[in-house]
Every structure is written in C-alpha cells, then in structure tokens.
Amino acid sequence: MSAAPALVIVSGLSGSGKSVALKTFEDLGYYCVDNLPAELLPEFVRRLLAGDNPPDRIAVGIDARSLGDLAEVPDVLSQVGAQGLDPRLLFFDTRDEVLLRRYADTRRRHPLSHLGLVLPDAISLERQALRPVRQIADTVLDTSDLNVHQMRRRVLTEFGLSGVGLSLLFESFAYKRGVPPEADFVFDARVLPNPHWDARLRPLSGRDAEVREHLDGDADVVAYVAQVEGFLDTWLPKLRSETRSYATVAFGCTGGRHRSVYLAERFARHFREGGWPEVAVHHRELD
Known part of the structure; x- marks a missing residue:
C-alpha cells in the first residue's frame, strides 16, 4: 500500500x-x-x-x-x-x-x-x-x-528539503545584489561566456533550451562544469557525517539570469540523477 x-x-x-x-x-x-x-x-x-x-x-x-x-x-x-x-x-x-x-x-x-x-x-x-x-x-x-x-x-x-540524509539546495544569484549569506559553497560563473551579449538569447534565461545548448557547446563551460562536478562529487558526500540537514551551493554571475541559472539547474539535475535523496533549486533573481 x-x-x-x-x-x-x-x-x-x-x-x-x-x-x-x-x-x-x-x-x-x-x-x-x-x-x-x-x-x-x-x-x-x-x-x-x-x-x-x-x-x-x-x-x-x-x-x-x-x-x-x-x-x-x-x-x-x-x-x-x-x-x-x-x-x-x-x-x-x-x-x-x-x-x-x-x-x-x-x-x-x-x-x-x-x-x-x-x-x-x-x-x-x-x-x-x-x-x-x-x-x-x-x-x-x-x-x-x-x-x-x-x-x-x-x-x-x-x-x-525533508532532512532525509543531507539535502541540497542549488541557488543562482547576481553578484551586483550580493552573495547569499547562507551559501556553503559559492562558484563564480562570470569567467564563462555571457549569453546576454547574444541578442537572440538575452530575453531568455538559463532555464531555456536555447541557452543550455549555447553553453553546452562552449569548451570553457564544459571544462568548468567538469571541474566543479568533480569537486562537489568529492566533498558534498563528506558533509553527510555532520549534524546538518541541508547544504547550499550557490552560483553567481553578473545578472543572475543566464550562466548562474544554467549551472544551478545543471548541477541539481546531476545530483538528482545520481540518487541524492532531496534536491531543490532557487533562482534568486528569477523566482
């Protein structure tokens, strides 16, 4: 039942x-x-x-x-x-x-x-x-x-985030409005190419397929994602031994609309597919 x-x-x-x-x-x-x-x-x-x-x-x-x-x-x-x-x-x-x-x-x-x-x-x-x-x-x-x-x-x-094991919150933000004070890990996406400068992509966000495809095809983005993924895959599981219910991983870019949103969504999907018990996403400048 x-x-x-x-x-x-x-x-x-x-x-x-x-x-x-x-x-x-x-x-x-x-x-x-x-x-x-x-x-x-x-x-x-x-x-x-x-x-x-x-x-x-x-x-x-x-x-x-x-x-x-x-x-x-x-x-x-x-x-x-x-x-x-x-x-x-x-x-x-x-x-x-x-x-x-x-x-x-x-x-x-x-x-x-x-x-x-x-x-x-x-x-x-x-x-x-x-x-x-x-x-x-x-x-x-x-x-x-x-x-x-x-x-x-x-x-x-x-x-x-139910507290079953360690729950994860992936958050996007704009640096011009400050870093989320509750973040446990902060990654700067401003080193990556900015879709804002593409007139076709500017009105969209990192949630949209066109922006994802644009960033997926960039060599710097691929390298960045691989390195951050390796870091998080290694160190997030070690937080499970602590007496805490959730951890926040924040990605920031200039406007909090394209690159940071793309990364928060991508890593949330990665950990969900990896069987992590609870994963949530928060886009500070969009939600």
Missing part, C-alpha cells in the same frame, strides 16, 4: 506571503490549489486521491477570501485526517504596519475592500476571521522582516 500523500494547508493574512509560498510549493512538485472553500477540502482530497494518478504532494490555500465559516477548519482537517492524511497547517502572519506599507507600495486592493472598509479595518476584520485558523496552525511564519526571496527560501528548506 502506497504512503498517504503530504498535504499542506497554506493560510494567513493577505499580503503576508501566501502566494509566494504556493508558487514555491508548485515549483517543488506539489499539486496546488488556491482559494478553496474550507468545507470543500475533504471532498476535494477524496476525488484527487481516487484518480488514476494521485499526487504525492498537495498544497491548498485557504484564507479569508474563501467563502464560509473559517471556524469550521479544525473539523474539516479532522475529516481529512480520517481519510488517512496528516495535514500540516502553515499560517503566514505579518505586523499591521508592515501590511499597510506593502499595500501602499504595490497599490494592491485588499480582498475585503469590496465591503467598503478602509485598509486598516479590512486588515483587522481579516485577522479576526482567521483567528481560529491561526490557533491550530502547526507553523506560524511571521514574514514582517522577510523579503520575497527569504520567504521562498524558508519554504524550500522547511518543506522541500
């Missing part, structure tokens, strides 16, 4: 980072649905698991936009548990003054503004409506002092 799929419920205040989290879960291979009415969750899960190819990871967004009584969420989660799943509730919170600033910066409308409320009152009403959900959350993540990239990384390390 196959193991029950992982189920994460993403909730929290509007503007606190829920959309970033769901997008990250999607990148991690989760089957994602946003703004699902809470009372529909048990039937949604039942139908999903009854399909021919049920997902092994599911993430569902439930928040104040979802019509219905959020006080029913504990009972709804009990019903899901009766189906053999162990749902984990992740709640995103943010201080009111930070939410006000984020809405001012982005000029977004609060989802409860249709009630004719001014923004502070809409935030207060939403916080009150979500209180029953926050009280039963397995994890409450305060994003008041986190930027988008830091939020995404928290999800990657807490949900994408």
